[in-house]
Amino acid sequence: MTDMFLEKFRALVPKYLEDEWQQEDGLTPEEIDSALAAHKFTVPLVLREFYLAIGGCEDLMEAYHYFWDPEELEVDDEGFLMFLEDEEEQFTWGFRTADLGIPDPIVWRRNNTRGQWKSEEGTFSEFVFDMFEWAFNEED
Template sequence: MPELFAEKFKSLVPTYLDERWTPAEGIEPDRLDALLAEARVSIPLALREFYLTLGSCEELMEAYHFFWDPDELEVDEDGFLMFLEDENEEYTWGMRASDVALPDPIVYRRHNARGQWISEDGTFTEFVFDHFEWVFDEED
């Protein structure tokens, strides 16, 4: 299967870390498959390529908010595949589990105290790039 999103995700390393991307930034495909099997979840192509290219890059995976490790992914009672949480555990981000067959599904945010999911009005890849732009501009 051709990579649709990997090159874009790889570009985040030189953009925000001033380093060249290396394969060590990602998770090996067989390892990712084993972790997903352990979590008993399916993920969309964009999230898969995100983990394959950046899943071991702690500087990005834990930049202000925390992208969940593949074996920690879960679907909540509302049917959302959750993948990210803020440092105060106030908000969780996810996508509809029913949309994982889409290459790049829409992202939703849940206020954990209220439990209501609200669309971020963008796909996973759009969300990721907006997220890192916000995180690294915020740090400056």
């Protein structure tokens, strides 16, 4: 299968960290497969390529919000695969498990106090690029 998002995610390193992408910025396919082996779900292509590109880059994985490592991924009782949390743990982002077969599914956000999920009305790739743009411009 062709990489759909890999190079775009790798390009986040030079764009925001002003450094060339290095192999250690991403996880290997073996690391991802090993981390996901215990789970009873598969991850969308876009999330796998995100981990391949920058899963080892703490400066991006923990840029204002915290992307969960592959072994930390979990599905909640409402059927959402959760992958991201804000630093105050007020919100969690995820995918509907029914959408995990879609290469770049819509992202949903849960208000952790209310427990309600709401669509972000954008795909994971759109969400990630917008989030990094916001996070890094916020710091300037």
